[in-house]
Each structure stands twice: as structure tokens, then as C-alpha cells.
Amino acid sequence: MLIENIKxxxxxxxxxxxxxxxxxxxxxxxxxxxxAILTIxxxxxxxxxxxxAVGGLDMVTIYPSAGxxxxxxxxxxxxxxxxxxxxGIETVLPQNSSTVRVxxxxxxxxxxxxxxxxxxxxVLNLEYSEGGFFEAMDNINRRQVIVLGxxxxxxxxxxxxxxxxxxxxxRNQAKSYLIVGVLESKDATFSLxxxxxxxxxxxxxxxxxxxxxxxxxxxxxxxxxxxxxxxSDHVTEYLDDIVGTDGYSxxxxxxxxxxxxxITGTFSSFLALIAAISLLVxxxxxMNIMLVSVAERTKEIGIRKALGASPNVIRGQFLxxxxxxxxxxxxxxxxxxxxxxxxxxxxxxWSLHLxxxxxxxxxGFSMFVGIFFGWYPAMKASRLDPIEALNYE
Amino acid sequence: MTESxxxxxxxxxxxxxxxxxxxxxxxxxxxxSRGEFTAIMGPSGSGKSTMMNLIGxxxxxxxxxIDIDGENTAGLNEAELAYIRNRxxxxxxxxxxxxxxxxxxxxxxxxxxxxGASVRERKQTAIHALERVGxxxxxxxxPNELSGGQKxxxxxxxxxxxxxxxxxxxxxxxxxxxxxxxxxxELFEELNSEGRxxxxxxxxxxxxxRSHRQIHLRDGRVEA
Numbered sequence: 001m002l003i004e005n006i007k008x009x010x011x012x013x014x015x016x017x018x019x020x021x022x023x024x025x026x027x028x029x030x031x032x033x034x035x036a037i038l039t040i041x042x043x044x045x046x047x048x049x050x051x052x053a054v055g056g057l058d059m060v061t062i063y064p065s066a067g068x069x070x071x072x073x074x075x076x077x078x079x080x081x082x083x084x085x086x087x088g089i090e091t092v093l094p095q096n097s098s099t100v101r102v103x104x105x106x107x108x109x110x111x112x113x114x115x116x117x118x119x120x121x122x123v124l125n126l127e128y129s130e131g132g133f134f135e136a137m138d139n140i141n142r143r144q145v146i147v148l149g150x151x152x153x154x155x156x157x158x159x160x161x162x163x164x165x166x167x168x169x170x171r172n173q174a175k176s177y178l179i180v181g182v183l184e185s186k187d188a189t190f191s192l193x194x195x196x197x198x199x200x201x202x203x204x205x206x207x208x209x210x211x212x213x214x215x216x217x218x219x220x221x222x223x224x225x226x227x228x229x230x231x232s233d234h235v236t237e238y239l240d241d242i243v244g245t246d247g248y249s250x251x252x253x254x255x256x257x258x259x260x261x262x263i264t265g266t267f268s269s270f271l272a273l274i275a276a277i278s279l280l281v282x283x284x285x286x287m288n289i290m291l292v293s294v295a296e297r298t299k300e301i302g303i304r305k306a307l308g309a310s311p312n313v314i315r316g317q318f319l320x321x322x323x324x325x326x327x328x329x330x331x332x333x334x335x336x337x338x339x340x341x342x343x344x345x346x347x348x349x350w351s352l353h354l355x356x357x358x359x360x361x362x363x364g365f366s367m368f369v370g371i372f373f374g375w376y377p378a379m380k381a382s383r384l385d386p387i388e389a390l391n392y393e
Numbered sequence: 394m395t396e397s398x399x400x401x402x403x404x405x406x407x408x409x410x411x412x413x414x415x416x417x418x419x420x421x422x423x424x425x426s427r428g429e430f431t432a433i434m435g436p437s438g439s440g441k442s443t444m445m446n447l448i449g450x451x452x453x454x455x456x457x458x459i460d461i462d463g464e465n466t467a468g469l470n471e472a473e474l475a476y477i478r479n480r481x482x483x484x485x486x487x488x489x490x491x492x493x494x495x496x497x498x499x500x501x502x503x504x505x506x507x508x509g510a511s512v513r514e515r516k517q518t519a520i521h522a523l524e525r526v527g528x529x530x531x532x533x534x535x536p537n538e539l540s541g542g543q544k545x546x547x548x549x550x551x552x553x554x555x556x557x558x559x560x561x562x563x564x565x566x567x568x569x570x571x572x573x574x575x576x577x578x579e580l581f582e583e584l585n586s587e588g589r590x591x592x593x594x595x596x597x598x599x600x601x602x603r604s605h606r607q608i609h610l611r612d613g614r615v616e617a
Contacts, residue, residue: 001509011494015494299490300492303490303491303492305451305475306478307478307503307551308476308478308479308480308504308507310471310475310507311471313507386452387446390451
């Protein structure tokens with residue numbers, strides 16, 4: 001019976017193509033906008049999260065305030081203290097950085113120089129186009145070795161391999177550094193532009209660039225199995241106790257990603273709600289076409305009743321017709337909405353993240369609209385008096 | 394042959410037309426036996442159509458009782474009346490009343506659909522009914538591709554398909570030329586000779602005379 005009703009519904013649609021198409025349009029536009037908004041919202045959120053995640057979702061960076069650097073709290077020993085006192089921390093890497101000029105012959109440019117421990121490369125999963133990171137011994141012996149970011153290497157050594165060559169760093173006086181590695185190009189994070197940075201051993205940096213034991217920043221890697229945001233919260237509590245809220249600032253890509261996700265989520269839900277109103281308008285269009293359909297087919301309803309169709313059967317026929325219309329509109333809307341999302345994400349260079357939840361939501365809503373707005377016309381059809389309907393011309 | 398299939402007992406059907414009460418049927422009692430070929434005759438406005446609608450369970454009486462196939466129809470709801478129309482009554486109309494968007498076969502299948510027959514059963518039974526009226530070769534045509542006589546044959550096949558107790562024909566030859574009308578009437582006679590109860594509603598005296606029994610209506614009453 002359902003199959004026959006669906007066939008009848010398609011028959012009816014074929015009978016009045018233009019009218020069907022116009023009333024479908026309402027549903028199609030409604031569903032398409034819901035799907036597009038949720039999908040584009042998801043893709044935006046995903047793309048923001050992705051760019052934040054470059055910095056490592058398991059990383060938390062602590063920046064002591066300027067006033068705290070010479071207080072003695074934030075020294076190298078603080079790394080071990082933090083790891084001991086806060087659960088869930090794998091490594092704490094102290095780092096210092098500043099801006100210098102780097103030169104090879106006539107080529108020179110301004111870069112960030114970071115003094116880091118030899119573990120840094122592994123902890124941050126750095127990849128190399130040439131050579132590798134420096135060794136622990138380089139740090140202990142304060143050797144003048146250096147790892148270049150990809151842009152730095154390209155600018156200073158456009159036509160030749162950089163590893164094995166020397167560059168000069170200028171601070172009060174020029175010092176020459178042996179290049180041991182060049183990084184693969186890596187997207188910038190909020191705290192660091194890898195491509196335009198050079199890395200030297202922590203102790204070398206301390207000796208050459210600052211003469212205190214203060215540390216500029218600590219990169220904290222969260223141990224596997226621990227939630228970054230939770231660990232970050234614990235670190236915050238710990239630091240508040242020691243130096244107060246003004247003594248430091250803390251940055252974690254994970255909490256930023258979470259915030260970004262919340263914002264885009266709220267925003268796209270709000271927009272989808274507005275789009276859902278247009279679906280409601282589409283539903284009124286469906287009710288309209290169904291009422292016209294019932295009026296136009298009064299004679300058919302009379303004949304069917306004479307042949308033994310009960311009121312339930314007639315109601316079923318017209319409900320299925322309304323449902324077929326809205327579900328068809330829903331499917332077309334999902335297709336159109338996905339296409340629209342594809343176009344928009346492609347244009348903005350985001351990765352398309354199809355929101356399957358929105359598909360289900362859209363189909364569910366279409367079905368609801370079909371039943372809700374199809375009910376009254378179907379009831380009307382089922383209650384027609386058979387004799388009056390039969391004699392209707 | 395004396396088993397009663399239709400029994401009307403003091404049936405009235407009044408309509409309210411504005412402030413006036415129209416007594417379309419005013420105390421009619423008749424008894425039709427299985428296998429009879431009966432004509433209900435009378436001029437227009439005599440109550441023929443009202444009587445047909447009542448016998449066909451498209452309408453319910455203002456007072457009185459109607460038994461169809463031994464079953465009292467008083468107090469039945471819409472769905473129960475629909476069931477009787479589906480199983481016990483086969484309608485044939487003057488204007489054929491075929492469903493224009495469906496093929497002849499699908500038209501004949503429709504009552505089987507409402508009877509809940511299986512897909513296979515529906516097709517077989519419907520084809521058989523179309524064969525019976527000599528239209529097996531036209532079953533995939535739509536009504537607008539059929540002649541008047543062919544349309545009426547499809548309608549008869551549709552009326553027969555659920556093997557009803559009563560064939561109820563309302564001016565079945567009214568929209569046909571004499572020759573075609575004659576063929577349709579012959580078909581009814583054949584079906585009657587096979588044992589079917591046929592009720593022919595007509596204002597045409599010649600047509601009525603070909604049935605075995607005539608019931609004359611005038612002003613809502615049976616004429617003696």
C-alpha cells in the first residue's frame with residue numbers, strides 16, 4: 001500500500017510539474033540553507049581548530065611576566081619542579097628567544113633566535129629537509145651550532161645545501177654558527193613562526209644573549225592519556241599559588257581550539273535556527289499545494305471511496321503524498337546545501353567537513369513538516385462525502 | 394434462488410434544502426434475491442439515484458433498515474461501509490468514473506488494493522477480470538486511449554474484480570451509442586446468467602424491460 005501510495009504521489013507530481021517544483025523550492029531552499037550553514041560552520045570550526053592544532057594540541061606554553069624573570073622563581077630548576085608537582089606532564093622545556101640579524105656573506109635578514117634544549121626537536125615533532133637537531137652535548141658544551149627555519153635557509157642559501165656551512169648572528173658582536181639542520185616548512189602557530197626562526201642550544205643562548213638564569217618561556221608537553229585543558233588548569237592553579245595571576249601568562253592551543261569551536265558552534269546553531277524558519281515557510285507552501293491537490297482531485301477521491309477506500313486509506317494516500325514531496329525536497333536540499341558548502345569551503349580554502357548530523361536533522365525536519373502540514377489537507381480529503389465527491393465536476 | 398441479498402425495510406431518505414425537507418425516498422420496502430436481474434426505473438427526481446446510493450452504501454438512510462447480503466448496515470461507521478462497498482458491491486457508472494491517470498489494469502487493480510490482496514494476486518485477478526470483459530489486449534492503455542464502450546468494459550471489470558454480491562449499474566449505457574450500449578447490456582445479461590445479482594438503475598423504459606423485474610419509483614415511493 002505504501003509503495004502504491006508513493007507511486008500515486010509521483011503520478012500526482014508529474015500531473016502538475018510546475019506547481020510541484022515551485023512548492024518543492026520552499027523546502028529545498030530551507031533544507032539547503034540549514035545544511036549549508038551547519039556544514040560551513042563545522043568546516044570553519046574544523047579549519048580554525050586545525051590551524052590552532054599546528055602548535056600541538058598537547059602543548060601548553062607558560063610565559064613569565066617581565067617582572068618575574070629576574071625574581072628567581074622562573075629558572076631552569078623550575079622545569080623539574082613543575083613536572084614533579086603537577087600530574088600529567090611529560091616534559092617541560094625552558095626556552096628563550098629574541099630577534100637578531102643572521103648573515104651569510106652579503107645575504108642577511110632579521111629572524112627570531114630561540115635558545116632551546118636538544119629535546120625540543122623531538123618534543124615538537126619537527127621535521128628536517130636537511131640534517132637534524134643538535135645534540136645534548138652541543139648544549140652542555142655551549143657549542144655554536146644552529147638549526148635554520150626553512151625560509152631562513154632559502155633566503156640565505158638559495159642555491160646550495162646549508163648544512164655544514166656557517167652563518168653569523170649579530171648581537172653586540174658577530175659570532176659564527178655551524179649549521180646542523182634545516183627544518184621542513186611548517187605552518188606558523190600563535191607563538192612562533194617556525195619558518196623564520198633559528199634555533200641554537202639553550203646554554204649557548206644564555207651565554208651569548210642574556211646573562212641571567214631567567215627563562216623566557218616554558219614549553220610543557222602533556223603526557224599521553226591526560227587532557228590538555230585539565231592539565232593546563234592544574235598548571236594555572238599551581239602558578240597562581242606561587243606567583244599570583246599577574247606573574248605569568250599561559251597559552252594552550254587546546255583551550256583556544258575549544259573556545260573557537262564553541263563560538264562557531266553557537267554562531268552556526270543560531271544561523272541554522274533562522275534557516276529552519278524558512279523551512280517552516282516551505283511547509284506552508286506544501287500545505288497550500290496539498291489543499292489545491294485535494295480540491296482538484298475531489299472526483300478521484302469520490303471514485304476511490306466508491307471502490308472501497310476507507311477514510312484512513314484516503315488520509316494515508318495524501319499524507320504519503322505530502323511526505324514524498326517534503327522528503328524529495330529534503331534530499332534535493334541536502335544535495336544543494338552540500339554543493340553550496342563545497343563551493344564556499346573551496347573558495348575559502350577550508351577542508352570540507354560534511355555535517356552528517358545536519359543531514360539527519362534536515363530529513364527529520366522535512367518529515368515533520370510533511371506530516372504537520374500534510375495532516376490537515378489529508379484529513380479534509382478523508383472526510384469528503386462520497387456522493388458529493390463523485391458528482392463533483 | 395430465493396435467498397435475499399438486498400432488503401430495504403421502510404427506508405426513508407430526507408434532505409434539507411434550505412428550509413425545505415426533500416423526501417427523496419419516503420418509505421420504501423423491497424426485497425431482491427440472489428441472481429435476480431432487477432431494474433430500478435423512474436423519471437429523474439423519482440429517487441432512483443438516492444436508492445442506488447443507499448444500496449451501494451455510499452449513503453445512509455434517515456430511517457428504516459437496509460440489509461446487504463444478510464447484514465444489517467444500520468449504525469456502521471465510514472470504514473465499515475467502505476468495507477461493504479469494496480467486497481459486496483460493484484459500481485458501474487454512466488460516466489465510467491475511471492481514474493484518468495491510471496492504466497486500465499491499474500484501474501481494475503484499485504479495489505483489490507483496498508481489499509489487501511498481494512501484488513501477484515492483484516495482477517492475476519485483474520487480468521482475469523479484463524479477459525472476462527474482452528479487454529485483455531488493452532490493459533496497459535489509459536482511459537483517454539479507449540473508446541466509450543471499452544471504458545465501460547474496464548469499469549465493469551473493475552466492478553467484478555472483488556467478486557461482489559451485487560453489480561450496481563447506474564445508467565451504464567447512458568453515455569454510449571445504441572450499438573455499444575446494447576453490447577454492454579448483453580455483457581450484463583451474461584454476467585447475470587452466470588449467477589450474479591444485477592441491479593440496473595435507468596430512466597429508459599426499453600432498457601428496463603430487458604431485466605427480469607422492474608421496480609418503478611415515483612416521488613420517492615415504489616409504484617405498484
